[in-house]
Amino acid sequence: MFVVVISENYARSSWCLDELVEILSSKRKRNQVVPVFYYVNPSDLRHHKGSFGVALEKHKKRHSANRIEKWKLALAEIADLSGYHLEDAEDFVFSIKMNGSEADIVRNIVENVLPQASRKVLHLDTCLFGIDLAVEEIYQQLSMESNDVRALGICGLGGVGKTTAAKAFYNKYSHKFDVSCFLENVKQNSQGGSPLFHLLQQLLTELLRAKDSKVRDVESALRKLREILSSKKALVVLDDLDQSSYSEFLVRICKLFSDGSRMIITARDLNLPNQLKVELSKVNTYMVRHLNEINSLELFSYHAFKKSKPPGKYLALSESFVTYAGGLPLALKMLGSSLCGRTNMSFWKAKFQKLEKMPMNDIQKILQMSYDELEDDTEKAIFLDIVFFFVGKNIDEAVDVFKSCDLFPEAGIPILIERCLLTIDRNNRFQMHNLIQDMGRNIIFEESKHGPCRRLYLNQEEACQALPNLGEMDKIEGLIIDLTMSTNKYCNAEIFERLPNLRLLKLVDVHGIKGNFKTSFRELRCISWHGCPWMHLPSAIHLQKLVFLDMPFSRFETLWKIAELPSLHHLNLDGCIHLKELPESIGHLTKLDHLNVNDCVTLKRLPKPITQLATLSFLDMSGCRNLKLLPQQLGDMKGLQRLDASCTAIEQLPDSIAHLKKLVHLDLSGCEKLRKLPEQFGNMEAYGSGLEQLPDSFSDLLNLVSLHLFNCSQLKRLPEQLGKMQCLSSWGRCISYIN
Structure with missing residues (x-):
C-alpha cells in the first residue's frame, strides 16, 4: 500500500x-x-x-x-x-x-x-463509474451496523457489473471482519466431480489462506467450516452462483456464521436469493443498475480515446454508440476498445451502420463483433477451442496443445485478451465472461448448421445415433460426449474411427468404450476423462501426438504404455487411488513438463528414471501417504520449479535437492515423519510438518523473502545466524516450543 x-x-x-x-x-x-x-x-x-x-x-x-x-x-x-x-x-x-x-x-x-x-485486495479496472454509489447501497442492504447474520444477492444481466460491485465492496469493507474470502467464478470452477465438495474446498482454502484444505468429504468440510466460522465475524462472497441446487448448502453455511457475519452471492437472476429467503429471514437482493448516459459516455470514451470525453468531431457518433449499448458496461468497454486508435470517420460511421442492422437487445451480437474482427483464422480457432474446451483450465496446458496444432498461441492469446474476449485469473487459468462464452457457443452451433462441423457436443443417446447422420465427419476436431443424463453410460469405439482429425476429446460420465481401437486418435492432442475405468492404456490405442492426458480419479493400476506418448507435456493422475507404480519407461517422456499424482494413496515410490526428466517443471505428489522415499538423484531434474510433497510419508530429503537451482516452491506441509532438512537448501513451506530443527546453513539464504513454519510443533530451535537474512519480510507464526 x-x-x-x-x-x-x-x-x-x-x-x-x-x-x-x-x-x-x-x-x-x-x-x-x-x-x-x-x-x-x-x-x-x-x-x-x-x-x-x-x-x-x-x-x-x-x-x-x-x-x-x-x-x-x-x-x-x-x-x-x-x-x-x-x-x-x-x-x-x-x-x-x-x-x-x-x-x-x-x-x-x-x-x-x-x-x-495486510488484507487481500481484489483487482478492479482503473476506470469505474457509479461504483461508489453501488457500494454504499450494498452497505445499506446488508445493514452493516447490525449484529445479526445477513445475506445479500447481487443480481442483474451478465456484463452489468455484479462482480465489480461485489469486489469494490469487499475491498472497502473486508477489513471490518475477522475472516473474509472472495470466490470468483464459482459456477465455472466447481464443474466436474462433486461441485459442492469442490466449492467447500475452495472456501476452506481461502479462509485458511492455505494451499489445500485437506478434507475428505462434504461433512468433514462443514465441520472444519464450523470451527472457523462459529467464533469469528466473517464475510464470504461467492461470485457467479446461479444453481438453485446450492440453496440448501448456503443456508447451512449461514447457520454456521457467528454474529455480525455477512454472505454475498452474485447471480444473473433472482432465483437463488429468493430460495434463500424461504429458509433465512434476513436475505435481501440488490439489482445492479445500468450506467446512466453521462457515466456511459465517460466509460466508452475512456476505452475509445483514453480520456473522459470524446473529441468534438466524435461526440455525436460516440453518443450513438453509447445509446446502442444501453448502459451495459461490458458492451461499452468492448465497443470502445474496438474503436480505439481508429481515426477515420468513415470507419466509425460504417461500424455504427453495422450495429443498426442488429437487434437492439441482442447483446451477443455486440460481443461477436470483437470475434468477427479478429484478423487471423488461428486467433478465431484458439478462441473457439477455449470456449469449447479450456475455460477454467491452466493456460500452460492449453498453450502446449495450441503449439502442437500450429496455432501460435503466444501471438493469438494476447490479441484475445486485448479484445476483451478472454482474461487470465490469478491462478493462471482462462476465464471468460458468461456472455462471451455464450456467444462463442452460438458461433460453434451456427458453424455446425451452415458448414462443416468442427466442434461437436453430444449427450444422451446422441452419442450413438447422431454421428452417422453428420456429413464431412473428417472435419470434426473437437468432441465432448456427456452421458450425465443418459441411462446408457457406454459409447462405441466405432465413433472415433470416423473422426480421423480429432484433436480435443472430453468424456463426461462415460463408464466405458465398447469395441477395439484401430486407427483412432492419431491426431489427438488432448483427452480429458475423469473417472476412466481402464486399468491400463489399451494396447491398440495410438496417441503419439498427445500433449495433455487428463484422467484424474481413474482406475489405472499401471501405465506401462506411457513411453509410447512421446509428445506428452502434461499428465494428470490426481486421485488415482489404484495406481501402484509409475513405469520405469516414464524416463522416456522427454517433453513432460507437468506431472500430478496428487492423492495416489497406493503409490509407494517414484521410479529412478523419473530423474531423467530434465524438462519437468512441476511435480505434485501431495497426499501420497504411502510414499516414503524420493529418488536420491532428484537433483538431476534441473528444470524443476515447483515440488509439492505435502502429506506424504517421507522421512528425509535427498541431499541432491540442493542442486535444484530453479526450484522456487517446495511444500512439505503435513510431512509428520520428516525430522530434518539437508544442509544445503532453498525456499520452503512447512505447514504442520514434523521438523525438529533447521540446518545452520539455512541462514545463508540471504535472498529468502518468505518463510512459513505454521504449526511445526516439534521445532525446537532456529539457526543462530537467522538475523543475517535481511530480505526476510514475511515470517509465519510458528506454534512450537522454540527456545
Whole structure:
C-alpha cells in the first residue's frame, strides 16, 4: 500500500512525479494507493492548474513531451482516487475531510489505513463509474451496523457489473471482519466431480489462506467450516452462483456464521436469493443498475480515446454508440476498445451502420463483433477451442496443445485478451465472461448448421445415433460426449474411427468404450476423462501426438504404455487411488513438463528414471501417504520449479535437492515423519510438518523473502545466524516450543 502526500510544491520535483507514475503503475497490479491532499485542491491536479500548472510549464524546458504527458496523466489519475483532504474542495466528493491537529490527522490516517495494508485486495479496472454509489447501497442492504447474520444477492444481466460491485465492496469493507474470502467464478470452477465438495474446498482454502484444505468429504468440510466460522465475524462472497441446487448448502453455511457475519452471492437472476429467503429471514437482493448516459459516455470514451470525453468531431457518433449499448458496461468497454486508435470517420460511421442492422437487445451480437474482427483464422480457432474446451483450465496446458496444432498461441492469446474476449485469473487459468462464452457457443452451433462441423457436443443417446447422420465427419476436431443424463453410460469405439482429425476429446460420465481401437486418435492432442475405468492404456490405442492426458480419479493400476506418448507435456493422475507404480519407461517422456499424482494413496515410490526428466517443471505428489522415499538423484531434474510433497510419508530429503537451482516452491506441509532438512537448501513451506530443527546453513539464504513454519510443533530451535537474512519480510507464526 502506498500513502502519497501531495503538497503545493509537489509537482516542482521531477523525482516525485516519476515516483508517482511508478506508484500508479503498481496500483494497476493490485497495490493500493491512498492520496493525502495537503492543502491542495484535487481539481488543480486534475486540470493542471495553480502551482501544478506552473510547475509543469517549467518542466517543459528540461524534459520530453512524452515524460510530461505521463506526469499529467498520473496527476489526473490520483486526483480521482479516494483519500484524505486537509482543505475543502467543492468538486472533491470522494475524500474524507480531516479536522484537528496534524498529529491527530496523521494518527487517524494510520489507524484507517493499517488494517487495509495486510488484507487481500481484489483487482478492479482503473476506470469505474457509479461504483461508489453501488457500494454504499450494498452497505445499506446488508445493514452493516447490525449484529445479526445477513445475506445479500447481487443480481442483474451478465456484463452489468455484479462482480465489480461485489469486489469494490469487499475491498472497502473486508477489513471490518475477522475472516473474509472472495470466490470468483464459482459456477465455472466447481464443474466436474462433486461441485459442492469442490466449492467447500475452495472456501476452506481461502479462509485458511492455505494451499489445500485437506478434507475428505462434504461433512468433514462443514465441520472444519464450523470451527472457523462459529467464533469469528466473517464475510464470504461467492461470485457467479446461479444453481438453485446450492440453496440448501448456503443456508447451512449461514447457520454456521457467528454474529455480525455477512454472505454475498452474485447471480444473473433472482432465483437463488429468493430460495434463500424461504429458509433465512434476513436475505435481501440488490439489482445492479445500468450506467446512466453521462457515466456511459465517460466509460466508452475512456476505452475509445483514453480520456473522459470524446473529441468534438466524435461526440455525436460516440453518443450513438453509447445509446446502442444501453448502459451495459461490458458492451461499452468492448465497443470502445474496438474503436480505439481508429481515426477515420468513415470507419466509425460504417461500424455504427453495422450495429443498426442488429437487434437492439441482442447483446451477443455486440460481443461477436470483437470475434468477427479478429484478423487471423488461428486467433478465431484458439478462441473457439477455449470456449469449447479450456475455460477454467491452466493456460500452460492449453498453450502446449495450441503449439502442437500450429496455432501460435503466444501471438493469438494476447490479441484475445486485448479484445476483451478472454482474461487470465490469478491462478493462471482462462476465464471468460458468461456472455462471451455464450456467444462463442452460438458461433460453434451456427458453424455446425451452415458448414462443416468442427466442434461437436453430444449427450444422451446422441452419442450413438447422431454421428452417422453428420456429413464431412473428417472435419470434426473437437468432441465432448456427456452421458450425465443418459441411462446408457457406454459409447462405441466405432465413433472415433470416423473422426480421423480429432484433436480435443472430453468424456463426461462415460463408464466405458465398447469395441477395439484401430486407427483412432492419431491426431489427438488432448483427452480429458475423469473417472476412466481402464486399468491400463489399451494396447491398440495410438496417441503419439498427445500433449495433455487428463484422467484424474481413474482406475489405472499401471501405465506401462506411457513411453509410447512421446509428445506428452502434461499428465494428470490426481486421485488415482489404484495406481501402484509409475513405469520405469516414464524416463522416456522427454517433453513432460507437468506431472500430478496428487492423492495416489497406493503409490509407494517414484521410479529412478523419473530423474531423467530434465524438462519437468512441476511435480505434485501431495497426499501420497504411502510414499516414503524420493529418488536420491532428484537433483538431476534441473528444470524443476515447483515440488509439492505435502502429506506424504517421507522421512528425509535427498541431499541432491540442493542442486535444484530453479526450484522456487517446495511444500512439505503435513510431512509428520520428516525430522530434518539437508544442509544445503532453498525456499520452503512447512505447514504442520514434523521438523525438529533447521540446518545452520539455512541462514545463508540471504535472498529468502518468505518463510512459513505454521504449526511445526516439534521445532525446537532456529539457526543462530537467522538475523543475517535481511530480505526476510514475511515470517509465519510458528506454534512450537522454540527456545
